[in-house]
Amino acid sequence: MRITYQPWGETLAELVDVGRRAEEAGAEVLWTSELHRSATVTAAALAQGTSRARIGTSIALAFVRSPMITALEALDIDEMSGGRFILGLGSGVARLNELWHNARFGKPVPHLRETVRNIRYFWQTCTSGAEIALAGDYEPMHISGYQRPFAVGRTDIPIYLAAMGPQMTRLAGAIGDGWISHELCSPAYLAQRVLPELTAGIARVPGRTRADVDVVVSACCSIDDDARVARRRMAGLVGFYASVRTYADFFEFHGLAQEQQQIIDVFRSGRGADHLADSVSDAMVDALALTGDRDRVVERIMAYRGLADSVKLSPPTHGLSAAETRLAQDQIIAMIADVKEDLA
DSSP states (O other), X not given: OEEEEOOOOSSHHHHHHHHHHHHHHTOSEEEEXXXXXXXXXXXXXXXXXXXXXXXXXXXXXXXXXXXXHHHHHHHHHHHHHTSOEEEEEEOOOHHIIIIISOOOOSSHHHHHHHHHHHHHHHHHHTTTOOOEEEOOSSOOEEEOSOOOOSOOSOSOOOEEEEOOSHHHHHHHHHHOSEEEOOSBOOHHHIIIIIHHHHHHHHHTSTTOOGGGSEEEEEXXXXXXXXXXXXXXXXXXXXXXXXXXXXXXXXXXXXTOHHHHHHHHHHHHTTOOTTOOGGGOOHHHHHHHSEEESHHHHHXXXXXXXXXXXXXXXXXXXXXXXXHHHHHHHHHHHHHHHHHHHHHO
């Protein structure tokens, strides 16, 4: 089981420095998110600032860029990193795509399937000068008179797909080089809801096996000798995701449907999504995140062994000061060596 990390920084310089420290501690992949920063620009910065760890987007929003732009950005970052790049894509939710980005959403599963098809086809053909004519309901691609004059290092850059629902998870199993979980994903949810759907998607493709899909589970961590402090530091992040109605099935699976609805009601009353910690119970945090002293958090990480191929560690960020997130992050990086030793 690989240990990977999603660095945080108040500035890009700090984020790159943290990525370098995580790489030195043993993190095998460094991931970049897309909300407060551009996933691809941040990945490019990490590519320049590190030397060994792979660099992945977790995730880049698939529909707010054209497939051609996404393909070009991936080629550039892969070149910058010396062939270390992973393109992680996700659909996002309808409101984010349509209202924030004025992007078409439609039916996300066929839309993402066409997007991935286009990106891979572009990588394969972009230096040939041949016309590209791909039909599609969401992402038709018609390119003529174009020939990339630069060499392409890899035409098979790995594409990982983020998925929660069964249809998108099956798509990840069928066409993805990897699957990336939501920021909150318990071992029970992974075993009972995710892996069966991934397996079903894999079975759709003759010759494809479970070994062809890197299962990346996200594990948000808060380490403190005082369990109460560790939980409260994580509560804002749990509240942020609970405010999203799209994740209702996930919270219901954990017996937290009523608690999620209470948080949604608070959010709709006007409280910002980053300020919901007071509405999140300790039980909710314990069910969905990894908190406690170092030994306890290491134990919780080990619960993914045999289920996940990679664990993506990250610090809490929502509703916290930069100093609090920085402290949480330092504790996680210091723990990575312990986890690697236990896995050896």
